[in-house]
Amino acid sequence: MSLPLVPPRRDPAALEALPAPDLPHPVVGWRTWRVGRRAQRRAELVAPLAGVTWPSRHPMIASCGSARHTPPGDRCRCGLYAVSDPGSLEWGISDHEVLGVVALWGQIVEGGRGWRASHAYPRFVLTGPSIAGEQRAALSRRYGVPVHRSEVPPRDLAALLSDEPAVADRLRHGKDGEVETVLAERMPVWTQRWHDRRARAEAAARRPRAILAGRWRRS
Ligand SMILES: [Zn+2]
Structure with a gap:
């Protein structure tokens, strides 16, 4: 099913010229990008599968x-x-993958997990702790959208957000100020949960080796 989402009283040329038109009820969803590693490409959001750089502005x-x-x-x-x-x-294996929310418009096809659209533009981006503040600032300047720091790697943040659908939806639909408020409120909790999960995973990974070592000594 295709549903055309064309804003009222706006001609197609204006639609193309705006990064993300201020639609009354845009479709917004989560997605990932890679960010460039080399100096010339540090301010680029790259589609992970197609390898295409998303245009800015x-x-x-x-x-x-x-x-x-x-x-x-x-x-x-x-x-x-x-x-x-x-x-x-x-997610791929790169530690330069980032999470974000995009506005979708134009022609949109709805699927089981989300949507495929003809037009899109980022609303905000969340990078993990491995991306430096200077790179976040460069991305934000280039695309003209907020680029926030997550204390947790984006892949793990996505899993934590999935456990809290109401909070994830507040972020997805929130305007700039609300996104910052939600992140400030929840990030310490997510960080703690992430450390706890990692500690449990590490303990579980150590256990078989300890048993093996014990058997080794006994034999
Ligand atoms: Zn096609």
């Missing part, structure tokens, strides 16, 4: 190898993806 517009339809095609996999539950995102 202009909407990202979906493309498709098929000339038979304009993205997102009903029976195609093309379009710009976002999901409603951050726990359903897929």
Whole structure:
């Protein structure tokens, strides 16, 4: 099912020119990017699978190898993806992956986990502790959106957010001020939970080796 979400009283040229038009009820979802590692690409948000850099101050517009339809095609996999539950995102192995919320507009196809859209632009980005403040500032300047620091790696943050759907939705739908408030409120709790989970995982990883060592001594 395609539902055209074209804002009233706005011509298509204006839609293209704005990074993220102020739609009355935009579709907003979670997604991931990679951020550049090398100096020239440090301020770039890169689509993890396609490897394409998202433009700054202009909407990202979906493309498709098929000339038979304009993205997102009903029976195609093309379009710009976002999901409603951050726990359903897929992650690679890079420690330079980041989490964010995007506004989707234009042509939108709804799927099981979220949406595929023709147009998208980031609303805010959350980077893990391995991304320096200077790189966050450069990303924020380039894209004109807030780039927040998470004390927890983004993949783990997405899992923690998935356990708190109401909080995740407050972030997803929140305006700038509210996003900051929620992050300030919840980040200490998430950080503590993350440390606890890691400590439990590390203890579990140590256990079989301790048993093995014990057996070794006895034999
Ligand atoms: Zn397609």
